[in-house]
Amino acid sequence: VTEHGRREILGLDVGDSEEEIFWRAFLTGLKKRGLGGVQLVISDQHAGLVAALTRVFQGSAHQRCRVHFIRNVLAHVPKAETEMVAAVFRTIFAQPDLGSMGKQWDKVRDDLAARYPKIGPLMDDAKSEVLAFAAFPR
Known part of the structure; x- marks a missing residue:
């Protein structure tokens, strides 16, 4: 969400599963493209996604949708x-x-x-x- 409250799609990928390894690669890719300063991530509660978030965006909060x-x-x-x-x-x-x-x-x-x-x-x-x-x- 931008500073003006507008939502933007930052990335899109298709994976074979919801495993951490997929999500870690996806999130790391966003980070390499310049995504930083992440304070809060809102997502569903897939264990792989939550685990990847804690590894890639240390210090950010996670909200279960x-x-x-x-x-x-x-x-x-x-x-x-x-x-x-x-x-x-x-x-x-x-x-x-x-x-x-x-x-x-x-x-x-x-x-x-x-x-x-x-x-x-x-x-x-x-x-x-x-x-x-x-x-x-x-």
């Missing part, structure tokens, strides 16, 4: 209730700051886990990854 994460959450909810659960989950991101988001995350987690027990551990494990962006200025 909240769209992908809510899909993981909704997989544990009856289809008829997915809209309600998604709406409740979105209340987390309507909060003004990281502290408030964290408190709302815990409330949503408790409320949802009472009805859908598998969601509790899922949200516990992902909290810091999904909320990583909130540590940065808006």
